[in-house]
Ligand SMILES: N[C@@H](CC(=O)c1ccccc1NC=O)C(=O)O
């Protein structure tokens with residue numbers, strides 16, 4: 775084992791940003807180009823990205839669903855680092871996770887839902903599993919501060935009322951979307967998923983990981 779590799783297993787639960795990355799219908803396509811090239815005599819290679827704030831694995835800012843709420847540069851970082859519970863919701867039918875679909879959670883500050891058996895890296899899946907607003911409210915009452923999902927949104931794609939996001943706002947919770955949880959067993963992990971500090975940002979790209987908890 776490499777000397778620098780920690781003893782605690784790490785799961786990279788982030789999408790790879792790349793040209794052709796499936797994005798929300800009508801949203802900005804991901805693009806990457808090199809603007810300074812060593813092959814052209816530049817001392818370094820430098821790239822430029824064009825992307826939506828909601829591309830790939832990201833954290834929503836409250837500003838995304840409320841005009842007067844904080845941007846992603848202003849949110850506290852505590853929700854994005856700490857123990858979390860991964861819940862297997864791949865068996866949920868009916869389009870969204872209801873309270874009845876939840877297992878016994880025990881105490882959990884952060885809950886991540888795995889809705890895909892296999893994450894759709896190559897194509898957009900508009901029929902993704904959302905989360906009922908009632909489920910968000912129930913989680914908040916259990917003390918949950920952050921809800922994550924491998925789906926591109928906590929609301930259904932066709933939602934205009936954004937009820938799940940509004941429930942998150944009501945309870946001042948935080949959201950991670952576009953996680954990749956394939957092969958991650960249900961259970962408790964350390965979550966590290968800090969959103970980029972973007973002034974005025976309605977969301978922030980994350981490099982999200984799960985790490986085995988230290989031996990109790
Ligand atoms: N990840 C986003 C998805 C989303 O709602 C969205 C993303 C880009 C453009 C429009 C969107 N939503 C509604 O029109 C979300 O926070 O749910």
Ligand SMILES: [Zn+2]
Nearest residue numbers: 828834951977
């Ligand atoms: Zn989002």
Ligand SMILES: [Zn+2]
Nearest residue numbers: 834927928951
């Ligand atoms: Zn969202």
